[in-house]
Structures are given as C-alpha cells and as structure tokens.
Amino acid sequence: MIFSGSESMMLESVKKFATEKVRPRASQIDEEGEFPIDLVDGMKNIGLFSSYVPKKYGGLGYSLSTLMESIRIISRQCGSTSLILDVTVSLFAEPIVQFGSEYLKEEYLAKVAKGSVGALAITEPGAGSDAVAIKTTAVERGNKFILNGGKTFITNGKEAEFYVVSAMTDPAKKHRGMTLFIVDRKSAGLTIGNEFRKMGIRGTSTTEVLLENVEVDNDHILGKEGEGFKIEMETLNVGRIGIASQALGISEGAFDDIHRFVQSRKDSLGEWFQFRLADIAAELRSSRTNFEDAVIASESGKNSPLLSSISKVTAGDSAVSITSKGISLLGVNSLKEEFPLERRYREAKITQIYEGTNEIQRLIIGKEIIKGATV
Numbered sequence: 001m002i003f004s005g006s007e008s009m010m011l012e013s014v015k016k017f018a019t020e021k022v023r024p025r026a027s028q029i030d031e032e033g034e035f036p037i038d039l040v041d042g043m044k045n046i047g048l049f050s051s052y053v054p055k056k057y058g059g060l061g062y063s064l065s066t067l068m069e070s071i072r073i074i075s076r077q078c079g080s081t082s083l084i085l086d087v088t089v090s091l092f093a094e095p096i097v098q099f100g101s102e103y104l105k106e107e108y109l110a111k112v113a114k115g116s117v118g119a120l121a122i123t124e125p126g127a128g129s130d131a132v133a134i135k136t137t138a139v140e141r142g143n144k145f146i147l148n149g150g151k152t153f154i155t156n157g158k159e160a161e162f163y164v165v166s167a168m169t170d171p172a173k174k175h176r177g178m179t180l181f182i183v184d185r186k187s188a189g190l191t192i193g194n195e196f197r198k199m200g201i202r203g204t205s206t207t208e209v210l211l212e213n214v215e216v217d218n219d220h221i222l223g224k225e226g227e228g229f230k231i232e233m234e235t236l237n238v239g240r241i242g243i244a245s246q247a248l249g250i251s252e253g254a255f256d257d258i259h260r261f262v263q264s265r266k267d268s269l270g271e272w273f274q275f276r277l278a279d280i281a282a283e284l285r286s287s288r289t290n291f292e293d294a295v296i297a298s299e300s301g302k303n304s305p306l307l308s309s310i311s312k313v314t315a316g317d318s319a320v321s322i323t324s325k326g327i328s329l330l331g332v333n334s335l336k337e338e339f340p341l342e343r344r345y346r347e348a349k350i351t352q353i354y355e356g357t358n359e360i361q362r363l364i365i366g367k368e369i370i371k372g373a374t375v
C-alpha cells in the first residue's frame with residue numbers, strides 16, 4: 001500500500017496515539033464495558049474521523065489504505081476503539097460517499113468529519129445472514145416515508161447520531177424492494193431498546209434500534225428507492241476489509257505479546273515452541289497479504305467481492321487461531337496485563353461473525369470462483 005507524505009505523517013500520529021493513549025486504557029475499557037469517549041475525542045483530534053471524508057465535504061480526503069491502516073494500528077491495542085471508528089466511517093460514511101446525493105453528502109459527511117458517530121442498522125431478529133428477510137417497512141406518505149420495525153445487534157447503537165437503516169418499500173419485489181434511509185437519532189418514534197452484554201469488544205454498545213412510525217423525508221434515501229440491497233452489498237464489500245483490518249491488528253497485537261514473552265524467557269522453550277511460532281507467523285503473513293490485496297483492489301476501483309471475502313475469512317480465522325495458540329503458549333502468563341492474550345482472543349471471535357459470517361464469506365468466494373473469478 002502506498003501513502004502520500006501527509007498520509008504517512010498521520011499514520012505516525014496514529015501509532016503514537018495507539019501506544020500512548022489506547023494501550024493503557026484497553027483493559028479497563030474491556031473490564032468495565034465502557035464506551036471510551038476520551039479515545040473517541042483523541043481519534044477526532046488526530047483527524048481519524050475526517051481522514052476518509054472528501055475535502056469538498058470538510059474532510060482530509062485521504063485514501064482507503066490510510067483508513068484501513070489506521071484501523072489496523074488501533075486494533076493492535078484495542079478492538080473496541082477501532083470498531084467505533086470503523087463502523088462510523090466504513091459502514092455509515094462510505095455508502096454516503098459512494099451513493100449519497102449532494103445534499104446527503106453536505107449534510108452528513110461534514111458531521112462525520114467533525115466527529116459524529118454513525119451506525120449501520122440492517123440486522124433484525126430472523127434476518128442476519130439473510131438480509132432480505134427483514135420485516136421493517138417504509139410506506140410513502142406525501143414527501144415522507146413512515147418506517148416501522150426493529151433492528152438488533154447494532155454497533156454504536158447508543159452513541160450514534162445517525163443510522164443507515166434498511167427497510168422494505170415494496171416487500172413483494174424482495175431484494176429489489178429494499179431501500180436504505182439515513183435516519184436521525186432524534187427522530188420522533190426512534191428508541192434504543194436492549195443493550196447486549198458481549199464476550200469481547202465490550203467498549204462498544206450493541207443495541208436494538210426500534211422504529212415506530214418514524215417519519216423520514218424522501219430526500220434521505222441513499223441511492224434510489226429499491227436500490228437498498230445492491231448498495232448494502234457494495235457497502236459490506238468495503239466493510240469486510242475493515243473487519244479484516246481489525247482482525248489483522250488483533251493478530252499483530254497477539255504476535256507482539258508472544259514475541260515479547262519469548263524474549264523475556266531465559267530458559268530454552270524447546271522445538272515445539274518454534275513449530276507453533278512458525279504456524280503463527282505463516283497465518284499472520286497470509287492474512288496481511290490478503291488484506292493488502294483487497295485494499296489495493298478496492299482503491300483502484302476494482303471492488304472485488306472475492307478479495308474482500310478472502311481477506312475477511314483469512315484475517316478473522318487467523319485472529320482466532322493466533323490468539324488461541326498464544327494463550328496455549330503463554331499459559332497463565334496470558335492472563336497478565338502485560339500479555340493481554342485472553343482479551344485479544346475474546347475480541348477476535350466476533351470478526352468471524354459480523355458483516356457476514358465467515359461461512360457466508362465462503363459461499364461468496366465459491367460463487368465468485370464458479371462465475372469465473374481468477375484466484
């Protein structure tokens with residue numbers, strides 16, 4: 001991945017921020033399930049919320065590579081902090097950059113650049129992997145749509161100021177009858193329901209978002225009516241690279257722990273230890289290569305579902321495998337603050353699940369190959 005001079009300078013400040021500010025807070029955030037408002041402010045201050053927003057809308061106009069690299073660097077220290085940024089930029093702002101009207105860009109991208117948190121609300125009870133099974137409806141009335149339904153497991157649910165929400169405008173047309181809306185948190189009829197306790201990424205809120213007769217102006221449609229499914233899939237193609245980046249960062253953090261542990265031992269750790277290290281190094285390098293391939297393809301306009309899905313599968317599966325192997329290698333030491341492998345293991349698991357489970361990614365990869373994609 002190639003960075004301009006100013007992008008490289010920003011990445012240096014991200015590294016400094018991650019080691020000096022995020023690292024010392026990560027365990028406390030996890031233990032207390034605390035949304036890290038100080039770190040969100042810190043990310044704003046070093047330009048992370050504005051980095052990917054085009055200059056025209058108040059951002060820095062930096063590349064996708066810079067965004068993904070930033071998520072990776074922060075994930076090495078804390079998977080919660082990086083996810084707040086990732087969801088806001090790659091799931092809320094990115095579809096507006098790609099498909100939003102001039103009005104939506106001016107209205108919402110400028111707010112993200114100033115540090116507003118956003119969310120993508122598509123999952124419903126009974127509609128996770130099958131995105132078209134949603135029951136939320138949007139019925140046109142004059143120049144407005146009236147939304148009714150309930151979303152669940154929404155990251156940033158509690159703190160988001162705005163959501164991209166999927167709803168059926170014409171249920172009979174199935175995926176061609178789905179539309180995406182930008183919905184304001186302050187809309188009458190929108191409430192935050194249950195918040196879920198989680199095994200990892202405990203510093204992010206994961207909540208229900210309930211919609212009862214919520215009025216949304218018809219100029220808040222993303223793309224056109226009926227294009228929601230297509231836009232959702234395109235958004236997730238980029239979003240999955242964000243999750244690969246998060247998973248890769250978690251693996252790299254785990255590798256650093258293991259490496260420091262090895263160097264701290266005076267006694268011989270034996271050949272079996274070297275074999276384990278070799279497996280970990282191979283998994284890490286393969287995820288990094290697949291991640292970089294996916295970022296480069298997406299950045300050059302060749303958005304590739306094959307490469308996005310491969311990057312998510314390899315990075316997510318490796319993150320779980322590497323953190324698990326790390327715990328086995330370090331034994332009781334993996335519980336120490338100095339080598340936080342058990343937290344990283346809990347953070348890694350979700351990367352196999354959200355934004356399309358790794359089983360669904362395998363279905364996409366298989367389908368793309370059968371269609372003729374080159375591997």
Ligand SMILES: Cc1cc2nc3c(=O)[nH]c(=O)nc-3n(C[C@H](O)[C@H](O)[C@H](O)COP(=O)(O)OP(=O)(O)OC[C@H]3O[C@@H](n4cnc5c(N)ncnc54)[C@H](O)[C@@H]3O)c2cc1C
Pocket residue numbers: 087119120121122123126127128129130152153154155156198206350353354355356357358359360363
């Ligand atoms: C912490 C967390 C944060 C989340 N954040 C968000 C968010 O911000 N926004 C949002 O909209 N959603 C979010 N989600 C929801 C997440 O994207 C879904 O959980 C995910 O898509 C899987 O859906 P599901 O849990 O309903 O599982 P299901 O779809 O019920 O699947 C259950 C199991 O069956 C497998 N499966 C399903 N269909 C197939 C198939 N056709 N072939 C093979 N295997 C299959 C799946 O891989 C899985 O193992 C979040 C979830 C969690 C846990």
